[in-house]
Amino acid sequence: MSTPIVESLAAQPPRVDSRLPHVGTTIFTVMSALANEHGAVNLGQGFPDFDCDLALVDAVNQAMREGLNQYPPMAGVPALRKAVSDKVATLYGHRYDADREVTITAGATQAIITAVLAVVHPGDEVIVLEPCYDSYGPSIELAGGRVVRVPLTPRSFRPDFDLIRRALTSRTRAIIVNTPHNPSGTAWSEHDIESLAQVLRGTDVLVLSDEVYEHMVFDGGTHQSVARHPELAQRSFIISSFGKTYHVTGWKVGYVCAPAPLMDEFRKVHQFNVFTVNTPMQHGLARYMADPAPYLELPGFYQAKRDRFRAGLAGTRFRLLPSEGSYFQCVDYSAISQLKEEDFCRWLTSEAGVAAIPLSAFYASGFEQQIVRFCFAKQDATLDKALERLARL
Numbered sequence: 472m473s474t475p476i477v478e479s480l481a482a483q484p485p486r487v488d489s490r491l492p493h494v495g496t497t498i499f500t501v502m503s504a505l506a507n508e509h510g511a512v513n514l515g516q517g518f519p520d521f522d523c524d525l526a527l528v529d530a531v532n533q534a535m536r537e538g539l540n541q542y543p544p545m546a547g548v549p550a551l552r553k554a555v556s557d558k559v560a561t562l563y564g565h566r567y568d569a570d571r572e573v574t575i576t577a578g579a580t581q582a583i584i585t586a587v588l589a590v591v592h593p594g595d596e597v598i599v600l601e602p603c604y605d606s607y608g609p610s611i612e613l614a615g616g617r618v619v620r621v622p623l624t625p626r627s628f629r630p631d632f633d634l635i636r637r638a639l640t641s642r643t644r645a646i647i648v649n650t651p652h653n654p655s656g657t658a659w660s661e662h663d664i665e666s667l668a669q670v671l672r673g674t675d676v677l678v679l680s681d682e683v684y685e686h687m688v689f690d691g692g693t694h695q696s697v698a699r700h701p702e703l704a705q706r707s708f709i710i711s712s713f714g715k716t717y718h719v720t721g722w723k724v725g726y727v728c729a730p731a732p733l734m735d736e737f738r739k740v741h742q743f744n745v746f747t748v749n750t751p752m753q754h755g756l757a758r759y760m761a762d763p764a765p766y767l768e769l770p771g772f773y774q775a776k777r778d779r780f781r782a783g784l785a786g787t788r789f790r791l792l793p794s795e796g797s798y799f800q801c802v803d804y805s806a807i808s809q810l811k812e813e814d815f816c817r818w819l820t821s822e823a824g825v826a827a828i829p830l831s832a833f834y835a836s837g838f839e840q841q842i843v844r845f846c847f848a849k850q851d852a853t854l855d856k857a858l859e860r861l862a863r864l
């Protein structure tokens with residue numbers, strides 16, 4: 472009887488060679504599931520546990536009620552592109568043309584992969600500075616590029632420009648930089664930006680500058696956008712996220728600014744991998760951006776949370792690393808445990824009731840430093856509850 476064989480063959484989906492064979496479930500998903508299972512305070516995944524400004528929700532609602540519910544222009548709603556262009560010009564002194572040089576994206580992650588697909592050809596090399604956000608490597612690999620991993624200096628997480636210079640080859644197409652930095656919480660200085668410009672001078676290397684935490688720089692520091700540096704701005708895609716700035720990570724709306732020739736290439740890819748981003752969110756964000764106060768007040772808002780969290784941690788056996796920006800605080804746990812970082816995070820979640828993320832998860836090699844990352848974008852009560860538990864260790 473041949474029928475059963477045919478049926479069983481037909482029941483199998485065709486075999487697929489994975490484009491990303493090394494990618495599995497991310498540590499963020501794993502730790503969040505473990506946190507739920509154990510009723511732990513989740514300081515792992517990077518998102519706020521408080522709501523956004525209801526005025527922003529009202530602005531989106533109003534746009535929907537006004538009937539702004541159909542496809543917007545491919546590059547984004549003009550009013551939002553203008554609001555972004557105005558903000559960047561005011562804060563960083565570089566005017567991007569709202570029509571040709573600003574594009575609204577479905578969050579920063581889509582912006583990053585779209586920029587990579589737009590400029591990276593098979594065999595091109597792209598430098599990433601590790602530890603880094605987990606989408607960079609797979610985006611480069613999907614474009615057929617080669618990921619060249621340059622470490623930030625262990626424990627201080629400062630960029631080492633000699634190492635970056637040595638990593639440049641005739642095949643280098645781009646470098647991805649990120650300030651303020653996830654996961655370390657460091658922020659680049661003006662000197663760092665100048666050093667980057669020097670290293671790249673005379674090359675055709677492009678910069679993908681991930682600036683999603685641009686409005687979270689503390690202690691009176693200045694966000695060092697590559698837009699501030701005319702020479703770098705000419706070779707850069709700047710990527711940001713309304714999700715981070717306005718406490719709406721689930722809306723997945725962000726933007727990219729780049730000189731027109733780069734943006735032309737970006738839009739060729741963008742129009743086929745998302746085409747457009749949801750219309751009422753864009754109108755709502757454009758109206759909300761008329762008032763700069765929410766983003767101008769953000770450093771103070773998050774600095775207060777950072778200070779509260781650090782003051783509490785000072786009374787524990789964790790050793791604090793600097794947190795100059797972003798909403799992350801890294802700590803050294805070597806006085807508490809000799810476990811490897813991921814094992815320590817699992818133990819911390821299940822036994823102490825607080826979830827964190829191992830820094831090794833941000834290195835392809837799984838490099839170990841006995842450091843974990845906490846996210847302090849949480850209500851004060853959440854932070855206090857976590858601190859109470861951490862103080863017992």
Ligand SMILES: Cc1ncc(COP(=O)(O)O)c(C=O)c1O
Nearest residue numbers: 578579580604653683712714725
């Ligand atoms: C450094 C960095 N870049 C990009 C993103 C993604 O932003 P979005 O949610 O807008 O895609 C994140 C989110 O955690 C991030 O930390």
